[in-house]
Amino acid sequence: MNRSILILMSCGVAALAQPAAAQDVGPRVDRLEREMRAVQRKVFPGGAGQMIEPQITAPQTQAAAPGVPATSAIADLTARVSSLESQLSSLTGQIEQNQYQLRQLREAFEAYRKSTDAKLAAGVALPAPVTSDAAPPARDVAAAGDTRDAPPPRINAPAATGGDRAKQVAAIAKPSTGDAGEDAYTYGYRLWQAKLYPEAATALKKMVADYPQHRRASFAQNLLGRAYLDDGKPSLASIAFYDNYKKMPDGERAPDSLLYLGEALVQLKKPADACKVYDELGDVYGDKLTASMKADVAKARLAAKCK
Secondary structure (H helix, E strand, C coil), X not given: CHHHHHHHHHHHHHHHHHHHHHHHHHHHHHHHHHHHHHHHHHHCHHHCCCCCCCCCCCCCCCCCCCCCCCCCHHHHHHXXXXXXXXXXXXXXXXXXXXXXXXXXXXXXXXXXXXXXXXXXXXXXXXXXXXXXXXXXXXXXXXXXXXXCCCCCCCCCCCCCCHHHHHHHHHHCCCCCCCCHHHHHHHHHHHHHHCCCHHHHHHHHHHHHHHCCCCCHHHHHHHHHHHHHHHCCCHHHHHHHHHHHHHHCCCCCCHHHHHHHHHHHHHHCCCHHHHHHHHHHHHHHHHHHCCHHHHHHHHHHHHHHCCC
């Protein structure tokens, strides 16, 4: 009698334990479904919150052979839920890591784009253009409307070295008119005319630095670019021309700097870029260009085959 009562009581305890376990598994399954939907919204933004079946599924397990003892259904369900929780946690970590790496790639690309745009704007990457031995136009003469300092046609001659070069530099007269800025520009111009390009560049840079507000500062900056071009330093020349246009857009030689920059691009076989420069020149300075310069721009556009 007592034994029968014990057996009935143990069966009742087991029956009560299974609903309790089921109650514990239910909330965990609900939470897993919510988290899986959140993960799918991250991975499949266009899924509209629907559960999407995976393309790769785990192989189905073989059914247990008859007669093999099996665990209870509640124990199996609990184990499967625990496994799902572990897999979901791992998947969430992988998604966060991928998003972090994607942000790093975007930041690196943005930094590279900004650096490249800055170099292109400054013309640093431009290779050497082919310079002409023809006489420079009268736009670079020492005084506006005064052609007394216009250089004669250039003659190819070997560069002087050592003592000969020092004598050539010493032979260049430094003007003294009482206008220090004018004198500094004229001296740089005379050095450039004598093909003493490094010395001319030094003098012209100093003039711009010492007298940035002088009307000849724009002349000096433009001629600095010409000196660099003639000395086989096109990268520095590009920077000089670009700075003259950007820093002194109202200067008298800002349009000339754009024209020379366009000519250099044509020589570099970049006619499309040259046409953009000529378009900029016309848009900004169209009503201020002299008849002579308009003719030069027309010839340049024809050479670049601009539309």
